[in-house]
Structures are given as structure tokens and as C-alpha cells.
Amino acid sequence: MGETCGALTGAIMGVCCLVGREKLEDRKQYGIAMEEAGRVCDIFRDRIGHTLCDKIHEIRYGRVYRLKDPKEREDFHHDGGHAPHRLPRSLRGRGPRSRRGHPGYSSEIFAPQTGEDFQGEANEQGESREVREDGGSENVPGIRRRAGTEVASKDLSPGHQDAGQRKGYPRGGAKTPERPGPPFLLCQVFQMSRREGRIMAMLKEDHWCFEPVVGFGLGEPPAYFLEGHNRYPKDVATLEAGKHYADEFPRLKVGKYVGMASAPLTSTPFEPDAVMVYGDASQLCLLLLGREYKDGYNLKCEISGHAACVYGVVPALKTGECQVAVPCRGDHYRAMASDEEMIFTAPRGKLDDLMVGLRAIEKTGSKLPSAIPSGPNTPSWRATRRSAR
Numbered sequence: 001m002g003e004t005c006g007a008l009t010g011a012i013m014g015v016c017c018l019v020g021r022e023k024l025e026d027r028k029q030y031g032i033a034m035e036e037a038g039r040v041c042d043i044f045r046d047r048i049g050h051t052l053c054d055k056i057h058e059i060r061y062g063r064v065y066r067l068k069d070p071k072e073r074e075d076f077h078h079d080g081g082h083a084p085h086r087l088p089r090s091l092r093g094r095g096p097r098s099r100r101g102h103p104g105y106s107s108e109i110f111a112p113q114t115g116e117d118f119q120g121e122a123n124e125q126g127e128s129r130e131v132r133e134d135g136g137s138e139n140v141p142g143i144r145r146r147a148g149t150e151v152a153s154k155d156l157s158p159g160h161q162d163a164g165q166r167k168g169y170p171r172g173g174a175k176t177p178e179r180p181g182p183p184f185l186l187c188q189v190f191q192m193s194r195r196e197g198r199i200m201a202m203l204k205e206d207h208w209c210f211e212p213v214v215g216f217g218l219g220e221p222p223a224y225f226l227e228g229h230n231r232y233p234k235d236v237a238t239l240e241a242g243k244h245y246a247d248e249f250p251r252l253k254v255g256k257y258v259g260m261a262s263a264p265l266t267s268t269p270f271e272p273d274a275v276m277v278y279g280d281a282s283q284l285c286l287l288l289l290g291r292e293y294k295d296g297y298n299l300k301c302e303i304s305g306h307a308a309c310v311y312g313v314v315p316a317l318k319t320g321e322c323q324v325a326v327p328c329r330g331d332h333y334r335a336m337a338s339d340e341e342m343i344f345t346a347p348r349g350k351l352d353d354l355m356v357g358l359r360a361i362e363k364t365g366s367k368l369p370s371a372i373p374s375g376p377n378t379p380s381w382r383a384t385r386r387s388a389r
Contacts, residue, residue, distance in 0.1 A: 005053050008044045012037045150265035151193045152272035153313060155216065155257040156201065177201035177261045183208035186260075186309040187328070187335035193262040194278065195336065199269060203259040209330065215310030216260060217252035235306070250302060250314035274316050275351065277344045278337065282368055284324065286358065287344045289366055291322050293357030299324065312343040322346050322354070 015036045021029035045051055049059040057064045057076075065076040177199045180189055185208050192198045204218040211230075214221045224230065228242025236242045265275060277287060288299060301324045302315045312325035323345040327337035346354050361367075 003053060004051055005044075005048075005056055008041065008051055011040050011044065015040055150278070151190055151276045152263045152265050152268035152270075153190075153274050153276060154261045154270055154272055155252075155317070156203075156259040156261060157257055177263070179203070179206055185209050185330050185334050186212040187331045187337075190262055190276070190309065191335040193264055197264050197267065199261070199263040199267075201259060201261045206259075209307075211249075211307045212309050215249065215251055215307065215314050217254045217256050218258065220254055221246070221251070231306075245304075245306070248302070249307075250310055250318065252314055252317065272348060274313055274345050274347045276312055277346075278327075278341045279344060280338075280340045281342070284342045284344055286361070286366060286368065287322075287346075287354070288324075289361050290354050290357035291346075291350070293360050294353045301325075305329075308337075308343060312345050316345045316347045320347050320349050322350055 016033055019029070019036050020033045041051060048056055050056050054064045061076075061079055061081070065072045065081070067073045067076060179201055180192070183206060184202070186202060189200045189202055189206075192200050204213055207213050207218070210222075210225075213219045214225060226243070226246050228236075228239045228244070228246055230242060231245045232239045232242035236245065261270065263269065265272075277283070279287070291299060299322060302311060303324065303326060304311050305326060306328050308325050308328040308331045311328075312323065315321075316323040323343075325343040325345065327335075327341055327343060331337040332339070
């Protein structure tokens with residue numbers, strides 16, 4: 001209608017449910033609620049650009065939609081309205097519009113910096129992309145889009161510290177990654193790329209959790225960890241079991257990298273070392289089928305209920321093979337991973353084979369959404385009957 005955005009109105013209502021006054025004459029609590037609501041408005045205005053719907057439409061879509069009109073409402077939805085994982089048509093092909101980027105698919109990228117400028121833009125259709133070694137990208141076939149699904153990840157080597165500036169950053173002009181500020185969990189930073197479209201970088205001092213510091217080789221593992229105390233007695237029955245966990249914990253060589261960067265796959269400005277895809281069981285099935293297409297071998301994984309940021313990336317970097325991981329408690333509690341999500345990681349060297357496989361199985365009907373008929377006159381039913389015989 002052109003008035004205050006409903007998302008902001010809902011956020012203010014939520015704030016008032018938490019800190020609003022219960023009695024009309026309670027002026028002190030009223031002041032507290034007004035202060036908190038004002039902070040929400042300021043944050044909203046900073047991130048979105050305005051608080052009024054018609055102004056937001058102009059900023060994000062280049063025009064104003066009168067949503068009471070059925071035709072304009074249909075145009076609004078067609079142009080990406082109310083779909084946080086889609087870039088507006090006016091922005092497709094340009095990558096993020098601002099420092100914070102645009103909500104989209106996320107893919108973590110980990111790889112040594114080469115010193116080259118970042119390459120890559122969101123494609124015209126705003127689809128998921130394969131990031132090739134030449135900096136190009138292609139649509140990922142057969143997998144339906146989900147908000148905040150793929151993150152591109154890259155490890156930062158010591159040779160890419162910029163003296164006198166922000167150390168350890170891959171440089172990409174206006175697309176230089178931002179650091180999170182106070183210490184964060186790595187899974188939270190992935191979340192910032194996955195769901196907020198932000199291009200992020202983390203050095204050793206940015207980590208709140210020490211396990212990715214150990215896993216990515218940003219520091220020597222402490223004796224406390226190696227002796228098993230990290231998991232005993234809270235998570236394992238004995239100190240020896242805790243030591244077994246530490247012994248098998250995936251680790252990169254200490255000192256090889258000084259940090260990592262992550263970005264949405266649709267707008268990553270650098271070539272990824274690996275692409276992480278957060279998906280449900282159906283999407284994971286298709287990714288596994290695409291991976292198996294070339295040679296048919298099963299995927300051998302290192303899986304744990306801990307440290308998804310490490311188990312989801314480090315084994316893929318060490319072996320050069322795809323990896324499946326389970327979002328850990330921190331990923332669920334702190335980084336908004338959904339209950340149905342799993343993590344599929346493809347290192348850069350496997351992306352071409354994965355794309356070939358996904359295109360091939362899409363032609364034979366393995367794609368989403370799926371609707372496979374079954375009955376006496378269908379090929380699948382006849383094939384099943386022959387196998388049974």
C-alpha cells in the first residue's frame with residue numbers, strides 16, 4: 001500500500017511482546033520499548049534503505065508496485081517479490097548491490113589466494129551456479145532453489161596479507177570481504193553468507209570456537225584437545241574416547257592458511273576452493289547421483305556430530321573428493337541450520353564432473369520437483385519386474 005513495511009511492523013510487534021509495557025501508565029517501560037523499537041527501525045533502514053514499502057520497491061526493483069491491483073501484485077511476485085533467495089530482475093547479472101549484498105544462495109569457498117582479482121557475477125536468471133576455474137559459472141540443473149543454500153569458501157594463504165591494511169583479505173575492489181567484528185562462530189559467518197548474502201573473511205582472532213582454528217591449521221592444537229578433554233566428560237564416556245575424537249579430527253597443515261573467506265555462490269567475487277550446499281534429503285540424493293555418474297564409486301566420508309564447519313570442508317580439501325556432513329549443534333543453535341538439512345561439499349576439482357553428472361541424470365528424470373509414474377505400462381515398473389525375476 002506504500003506505507004510502513006510489514007516486516008518492520010512485525011519486528012516492532014515482536015520487540016513490544018518482549019519489552020513492552022503491561023500497564024498504560026508505565027512510562028518507564030514505555031521508554032524502554034520505544035528505545036528498542038527505534039533500534040530495530042535504525043537497523044532496518046540501514047540494511048534495506050528505507051522503511052516505506054514504495055521506497056523499498058524503488059530501491060530493490062526500480063519501480064513501485066500497487067499490491068492492491070491483482071496485475072501489479074502478480075508482476076511483483078514474478079519479479080522476485082517475497083522470495084528472499086531471488087535477486088530482483090533489475091539487479092540480476094550485477095552481483096551484490098551493497099557491502100552487505102543481497103539474500104541468496106550461499107556457498108563457502110576455501111582456497112589459497114592467487115592474488116588475482118575476484119571474478120563472477122549472478123547470472124541473468126538468478127539460478128544456482130557452478131563456479132569454474134576460469135571464473136565462469138553455469139546453472140546447476142535439476143535442483144530446486146532454496147533460500148540460502150550454497151556457499152563458496154576459500155582459504156587465505158599468508159602471502160595475501162596486505163601490510164598496513166586489513167590483513168589476510170582476498171582483494172576484489174569493491175567486493176573485499178568484511179570481517180565479523182567481535183569473535184563469531186565460523187558457522188555463524190557461513191550463515192551470514194548463506195542467508196544475508198554477505199562476503200565474509202575470518203582470521204584466527206575472529207574465531208569464538210577453537211575447533212575450526214585447529215581444523216583449518218590456523219594454530220597448533222592444544223594439549224587439552226589432544227588428550228581428549230575437549231569432549232570428555234560431556235560428550236564421550238571416557239578420556240580415551242575423547243582422545244580418539246581428537247586423533248581422527250580432520251586437520252590441515254598448521255600455517256598453510258591464515259584464514260578463510262565465504263560468499264554466496266550466486267555472487268562470489270573469487271574462485272572457490274570448495275562449494276558447500278545445504279540441502280534436504282532429496283537434494284542430497286541428486287547431488288550424490290550426479291557425483292556417482294562418472295565412475296559409479298560410493299562416497300566415503302568422515303562424519304561426526306561435531307564441528308560441521310570442519311567436517312564439511314577440511315576432508316574435501318585434503319582428499320580432493322566430495323564430502324557429506326551433518327550440521328552440528330552450533331550450526332543448529334547459533335547459525336539457523338534447519339532440522340532437515342545436510343551439507344554436501346564439492347572441491348573445485350570435482351565441480352566439472354558433478355555438473356556433467358547432474359545434467360545427465362536430469363535428462364533421465366532425476367530432478368526436482370519429481371513425479372515418477374509407476375504402473376504396468378511404465379518403463380520403471382517393467383524394469384522392476386525383470387529384476388524380480
